[in-house]
């Protein structure tokens with residue numbers, strides 16, 4: 001097992017947001033994290049990268065155990081070298097070119113020399129179809145292109161797992177497909193990914209596992225094929241049917 005997440009609990013004051021969330025992730029898994037707004041999806045991902053401090057819970061990642069409530073700074077730094085986060089709003093540096101946005105983390109974070117950083121960055125940008133826009137600035141790009149640069153930026157760091165939080169939800173509908181197809185390619189290349197998404201085509205056809213959350217709980221988790229073909233609970237069935245009606 002690459003990643004075992006056990007019993008994550010989190011409350012904001014007296015509001016329970018995560019009430020014992022567990023998940024097993026194998027290398028190469030693409031897990032779609034589904035559920036209505038406010039069910040705790042973002043908070044769950046943030047706890048896994050220590051962007052948020054869980055009240056309790058643990059995670060075993062590549063053989064190392066992390067207490068999600070009290071990990072040391074050095075442990076968090078080590079973990080973040082192997083994990084990456086892609087946010088809804090790209091978070092590119094607006095005063096840097098596409099190439100600089102991707103090399104910055106390599107040069108400052110990983111202390112790689114500029115020449116080599118450029119090569120790694122161009123390689124990553126090629127994977128997302130953006131190698132022809134090296135000297136463009138973010139404002140000169142569409143949202144879909146910016147998100148692809150943001151994905152290249154994390155690929156350049158060669159993470160073992162990537163967490164995506166609604167990577168396409170800020171995009172105009174006609175730009176969603178280009179980002180999803182980059183993610184589908186990553187999946188085919190064997191990248192391990194946890195993806196909070198409302199894109200059911202992606203959940204159905206690209207992810208192999210589903211974690212369906214509601215009101216701080218896991219309603220159902222397991223094979224995505226099973227989830228869509230044969231949901232186990234009434235609530236899952238309702239959710240899948242409500243999606244079908246939009247298709």
Ligand SMILES: Nc1ncnc2c1ncn2[C@@H]1O[C@H](COP(=O)(O)OP(=O)(O)OP(=O)(O)O)[C@@H](O)[C@H]1O
Pocket residue numbers: 012017035036037038039040041042043044
């Ligand atoms: N920093 C915070 N302080 C207080 N409450 C918070 C905080 N962050 C999130 N919450 C609450 O926790 C609950 C879960 O939020 P979260 O953002 O994890 O949901 P989500 O499933 O990602 O929803 P969405 O689909 O809308 O993004 C919500 O009720 C939210 O209001």
Ligand SMILES: [Mg+2]
Pocket residue numbers: 041042043
């Ligand atoms: Mg969210």
